């Protein structure tokens with residue numbers, strides 16, 4: 001399967017602040033998910049930061065973590081926020097979004113999220129519970145979000161592209 005890899009597009013000073021100590025924890029089984037939730041119980045209430053790394057694995061970090069730190073500065077296949085519920089017999093995913101201002105991934109990164117959740121033994125929802133439409137304004141160069149279906153730049157009122165155009169992506173996978 002082929003995926004798109006997204007480079008970090010956020011501020012350089014945030015990238016410089018990331019360190020190995022802040023890297024996200026890879027979770028590839030339900031045991032990993034349970035262990036991580038036991039160590040980070042806030043994730044059940046306020047959610048967590050996640051990325052899907054270039055190997056297709058889910059990596060989790062506490063909510064206020066930067067995505068670029070969670071990803072160790074690497075490209076990602078997906079990034080956003082995730083919230084779990086401690087259901088029996090196993091935790092479930094109640095919210096998952098593509099909200100990452102560091103990577104601004106397109107909603108089409110869902111396929112990578114679905115694959116990573118399956119790999120961790122979690123049942124994915126039918127899609128992102130909240131979808132973010134990131135666009136780069138070609139008039140002023142700022143990255144902005146499409147709000148309520150209005151494809152208009154919040155900074156300069158110019159029209160926004162109908163398709164994702166934030167930066168350069170590359171195809172990865174086989």
Ligand SMILES: [Zn+2]
Nearest residue numbers: 137140153156
């Ligand atoms: Zn603009």
